[in-house]
Amino acid sequence: MKELEPIVFVIDDDRMVREGLQSLIKSVGLRVETFASAQDFLVAKRPDTPACLILDVRMPGLNGLELQRKLSEANAHIPIIFITGHGDIPMSVRAMKEGAQEFLTKPVRGQDLLDAVQKAIADDRVLRKERAELSEIRARFDSLTPREKEVLDLVVAGLLNKQIADELGASELTIKTHRAHVMEKTHAESLAHLVRMAERLKAALRK
Amino acid sequence: MPATHAAPSNWRTLTRYAFAIAMVALALFLSLVLGVSFGNPFWLFFPVAVIASTWFGGKGPGWVAVGFSTLVVLYYFIPPARSWNVKPRDIPFFLTFVACQVVASSLIAWRRETEDSLRRARDELEVRVAERTAELTSANEALLNQIAVQRRTEEALQIARTELARVARITTIGELTASIAHEVNQPLAAVVANADACVAWLSHQTPNLVEARAAAERTTQGATRASEVIVRIRSLINKATPEKAQVQINEVIRETAALAEGQASRNAVSLTMELQPDLPVVLGDRIQLQQVILNLVMNGIEAMTSITDQRKQLVITSRLESAEQVLVSVLDGGIGIRADLMPRLFEPFFTTRSQGMGMGLPISRSIIESHGGKLWAESKASQGSIFQFTLPCAGGPVA
Numbered sequence: 001m002k003e004l005e006p007i008v009f010v011i012d013d014d015r016m017v018r019e020g021l022q023s024l025i026k027s028v029g030l031r032v033e034t035f036a037s038a039q040d041f042l043v044a045k046r047p048d049t050p051a052c053l054i055l056d057v058r059m060p061g062l063n064g065l066e067l068q069r070k071l072s073e074a075n076a077h078i079p080i081i082f083i084t085g086h087g088d089i090p091m092s093v094r095a096m097k098e099g100a101q102e103f104l105t106k107p108v109r110g111q112d113l114l115d116a117v118q119k120a121i122a123d124d125r126v127l128r129k130e131r132a133e134l135s136e137i138r139a140r141f142d143s144l145t146p147r148e149k150e151v152l153d154l155v156v157a158g159l160l161n162k163q164i165a166d167e168l169g170a171s172e173l174t175i176k177t178h179r180a181h182v183m184e185k186t187h188a189e190s191l192a193h194l195v196r197m198a199e200r201l202k203a204a205l206r207k
Numbered sequence: 208m209p210a211t212h213a214a215p216s217n218w219r220t221l222t223r224y225a226f227a228i229a230m231v232a233l234a235l236f237l238s239l240v241l242g243v244s245f246g247n248p249f250w251l252f253f254p255v256a257v258i259a260s261t262w263f264g265g266k267g268p269g270w271v272a273v274g275f276s277t278l279v280v281l282y283y284f285i286p287p288a289r290s291w292n293v294k295p296r297d298i299p300f301f302l303t304f305v306a307c308q309v310v311a312s313s314l315i316a317w318r319r320e321t322e323d324s325l326r327r328a329r330d331e332l333e334v335r336v337a338e339r340t341a342e343l344t345s346a347n348e349a350l351l352n353q354i355a356v357q358r359r360t361e362e363a364l365q366i367a368r369t370e371l372a373r374v375a376r377i378t379t380i381g382e383l384t385a386s387i388a389h390e391v392n393q394p395l396a397a398v399v400a401n402a403d404a405c406v407a408w409l410s411h412q413t414p415n416l417v418e419a420r421a422a423a424e425r426t427t428q429g430a431t432r433a434s435e436v437i438v439r440i441r442s443l444i445n446k447a448t449p450e451k452a453q454v455q456i457n458e459v460i461r462e463t464a465a466l467a468e469g470q471a472s473r474n475a476v477s478l479t480m481e482l483q484p485d486l487p488v489v490l491g492d493r494i495q496l497q498q499v500i501l502n503l504v505m506n507g508i509e510a511m512t513s514i515t516d517q518r519k520q521l522v523i524t525s526r527l528e529s530a531e532q533v534l535v536s537v538l539d540g541g542i543g544i545r546a547d548l549m550p551r552l553f554e555p556f557f558t559t560r561s562q563g564m565g566m567g568l569p570i571s572r573s574i575i576e577s578h579g580g581k582l583w584a585e586s587k588a589s590q591g592s593i594f595q596f597t598l599p600c601a602g603g604p605v606a
Contacts, residue, residue: 016429019401021400021404023401023422024401026418085389085396106395107392108396110400111403
């Protein structure tokens, strides 16, 4: 799979700050897109690629923390680096609790920001990969028939074919066939792999 | 206690009647004794007895004396003596005697009553005067108490007001500072980001001069904007065009001294003014000039807070400095200013006080300068300081 080109979004109501950050990030060869307000960012089309968001906390209209909440409500996963003029502690605690990547105070040292950006993109890459894998697994598991799902649950629970047959009131041969289908449809390489995938899915659903 | 009160009063009445009877008896005795050598002198003594009884005993005993003496005279002296009979020729004499007795007793009783009522009136008046005096005294005391309470309240109020003003000043300055911080920080953020970008573009293997130049230009713009913010703040403080009018500086000084009076007396500082009369008017913003003088006076008072061994005195002086300008000075006998701190006195945010903002003197100086004057300080350690400023006269040079 080809590595997607990452992108950095900058939202700041101050044009000069925006341009400065844009130039700074561009200078290390990253793609940048800037927005003057949170609203502009929300309506813009975002390419499906590893990304991070540099966000001014204090902005007219929708402020940084509100945008963070909106994005998390919309299930839009993107690491956020907050920048604030007044590094006030309660605000940064709130932002970090809501899953902010970083909280930097203005004026930000260029290197600090670039480091944070690089780390955010690397993290996002990993998370995206995980999310992609997970959705792949989910798609595979969703393709199972209800009967196959019952068999899957019992297999994962550690039951032998015979026990499953007793449990579901079917012949051992039928169960064997279902089981083979499950392994095939989920691309499981071994029983252990199947169990791992099922656990991962369960864990993701619990979240 | 009415019982114990009534007893002596009954006794007194009884005594009065007994006195009347005793007087008549005495008159009878004298008349009988002297009758031996004088013939019939009864008409001499009985009127005296009646008069005395009425005078000392009052109306009742008077009538008793009249009645008793009439009977006695009728029995003992009207012939035939020692009998109740009267000879017809003696009837006019006897009736005249009785009439005289009645008239004497009435006159005396009337006189006596008048005098009594006068005395009663006087006594009553005295009592009433005493009562009124007592009432007035207590009213006066209540009033004094009220005044004391009011004075205390006023003082508390004044303290609260001063405190409020201080808090308001701090809050305003605090807000101002936060707003300045944000206003200045924003362009600074741009400056830092652009400068970092510029360096980054230049650090490439083949430096990207176009990008570096653009970033450098934006750096300059950011710095310019930051300095514009400063200019704006300064002009805000200067209030660019003060509301200038013709102002009598002595009036402004007096008003300000009145404002500072409370603070001064609380700190046991005596405020004196040595104002040159007939100073020419100056052109200025009354409120701003008040602010400057008040600031200098308050500083002076604060400078003397630690002085305990001598009288604390603050002197405000005004005089014509030259043909074109008046000079106002505020002299305190405080701790003075250390020589090494003198150059920093008018720097913003420089203060030696724990609660000071360090904005008073710089703002004062900028106000005076916007009026075309000068503000400066001189000080000797432990001998107090003098702050003075000049203001140009409104009508130009005075002859």
